[in-house]
Amino acid sequence: MYNFITFLITFLVVVTITNSSRVLELSDKFSEVRKEGGHWLVMFYAPWCGHCKRLEPIWGHVAQALYRTNIRVGRIDCTRFSGLAKEFSVGGFPTIKFIKGNEEYTFYGDRTKEDIVNFAVRMSGPPVQDITRADSLNTIKSNNNVFFMYVGPREGPLWDAYYAGATKLQPHGFFYAASSEIASQHADIDELPAVFVYKESLHYFYPVESNTAEIDPEYLNSTLHDWLNEERFETFPKVTRGNINEILQTKKYLVLAVVEENKLQQIPIEMLEFRDMVESVIRKKRDKYHKNFQFGWVGSPELANSIAMTVLPLPYLLVLNSTTNHHHIPEDEPGQLTADAIDLFLEQIYNQSVPAYGGNSLPVRMYRTYFEARTSLGDMWRGNPVLTTVLFGLPLGFLSLILYSMCCQDILDAEDDETEPLLQHEKKE
Numbered sequence: 001m002y003n004f005i006t007f008l009i010t011f012l013v014v015v016t017i018t019n020s021s022r023v024l025e026l027s028d029k030f031s032e033v034r035k036e037g038g039h040w041l042v043m044f045y046a047p048w049c050g051h052c053k054r055l056e057p058i059w060g061h062v063a064q065a066l067y068r069t070n071i072r073v074g075r076i077d078c079t080r081f082s083g084l085a086k087e088f089s090v091g092g093f094p095t096i097k098f099i100k101g102n103e104e105y106t107f108y109g110d111r112t113k114e115d116i117v118n119f120a121v122r123m124s125g126p127p128v129q130d131i132t133r134a135d136s137l138n139t140i141k142s143n144n145n146v147f148f149m150y151v152g153p154r155e156g157p158l159w160d161a162y163y164a165g166a167t168k169l170q171p172h173g174f175f176y177a178a179s180s181e182i183a184s185q186h187a188d189i190d191e192l193p194a195v196f197v198y199k200e201s202l203h204y205f206y207p208v209e210s211n212t213a214e215i216d217p218e219y220l221n222s223t224l225h226d227w228l229n230e231e232r233f234e235t236f237p238k239v240t241r242g243n244i245n246e247i248l249q250t251k252k253y254l255v256l257a258v259v260e261e262n263k264l265q266q267i268p269i270e271m272l273e274f275r276d277m278v279e280s281v282i283r284k285k286r287d288k289y290h291k292n293f294q295f296g297w298v299g300s301p302e303l304a305n306s307i308a309m310t311v312l313p314l315p316y317l318l319v320l321n322s323t324t325n326h327h328h329i330p331e332d333e334p335g336q337l338t339a340d341a342i343d344l345f346l347e348q349i350y351n352q353s354v355p356a357y358g359g360n361s362l363p364v365r366m367y368r369t370y371f372e373a374r375t376s377l378g379d380m381w382r383g384n385p386v387l388t389t390v391l392f393g394l395p396l397g398f399l400s401l402i403l404y405s406m407c408c409q410d411i412l413d414a415e416d417d418e419t420e421p422l423l424q425h426e427k428k429e
Contacts, residue, residue: 022063024074110242131178147174152193248322261299274315326356
């Protein structure tokens with residue numbers, strides 16, 4: 001009882017509710033409070049950070065959505081409490097972490113309410129959640145486009161490998177376990193134990209060998225983890241700056257249909273038709289391409305331009321090698337591409353018979369940095385030329401004055417040295 005009262009008093013001192021929202025403003029006492037237990041979803045921010053300001057209203061909705069759960073949502077001003085930023089290894093703003101006791105997990109997905117809430121819900125439970133009722137599985141299907149399921153007894157090499165994989169990938173996906181009686185009401189299961197992924201109303205099974213008990217556990221752990229990692233994305237997801245690094249972890253070729261969304265997330269008809277045509281390739285030939293190619297689409301051309309290091313026409317097709325960062329572009333004009341032409345192009349990529357561009361060499365990285373800086377500066381100029389002039393004009397002006405004063409000082413010193421002997425000579429005469 002005494003410990004509970006002490007924790008409650010400390011909690012009231014440490015946090016305050018900001019602007020009648022559900023977000024708790026944390027102080028440097030949070031280092032001690034976290035040790036008392038509980039689940040925390042924390043945003044580390046800086047008041048001057050533009051990305052933090054854009055995330056602020058979303059963060060309020062996240063706190064509201066998690067209000068009646070055991071997850072407390074807070075934020076920490078890292079300009080005031082720099083020690084906390086150092087303690088939690090915060091390298092940029094905003095950084096989102098789920099904290100429970102001494103464990104902490106960083107969120108790397110898109111900064112949307114749905115993705116952040118799902119991340120927090122996953123991390124607040126065990127790596128593998130047990131399904132005990134058939135109707136619970138119906139609810140899970142309605143709420144998640146992708147999740148994994150283990151069916152069978154909770155023992156043996158496959159269960160151990162599944163649990164280990166779920167523990168590693170818990171921040172990125174939902175993992176469940178159910179009895180054969182419950183699972184068989186939703187999927188046709190021939191042999192037990194079994195592992196499958198539910199993806200877009202379909203079930204895809206991990207290929208379990210009949211002599212699972214005789215398989216080397218390390219080999220099983222490795223192959224099952226790779227399969228889980230490859231299958232945790234939708235067949236044709238939207239690729240953004242927030243999730244592209246995670247998608248590249250599949251180590252596949254990333255096939256991108258590049259289009260442009262407006263502010264209402266609407267796509268022009270001709271670009272929509274192009275995107276649907278690219279999607280049809282993987283939908284119709286999944287068995288052929290799924291192992292080595294991850295398909296997706298980009299609604300922000302700036303992301304694709306950064307990969308290609310040039311301004312691409314729209315719509316466009318871009319293929320990125322996730323292991324080498326080389327990219328491939330078709331020779332045909334985008335308007336002339338067909339499903340058959342894309343099929344041939346992907347075969348040539350897999351056979352390494354088409355040119356590759358980019359990569360990870362130092363000159364390429366330097367040029368990509370230059371290209372992104374030039375593009376960002378151009379966007380700033382088009383958006384607000386006056387502000388851009390002030391931001392870059394004033395520093396350049398001050399630098400010019402400093403350089404000018406340094407040069408002039410050298411000239412004046414030189415003139416003094418030249419006139420001094422002359423004055424001495426005149427005195428002697």
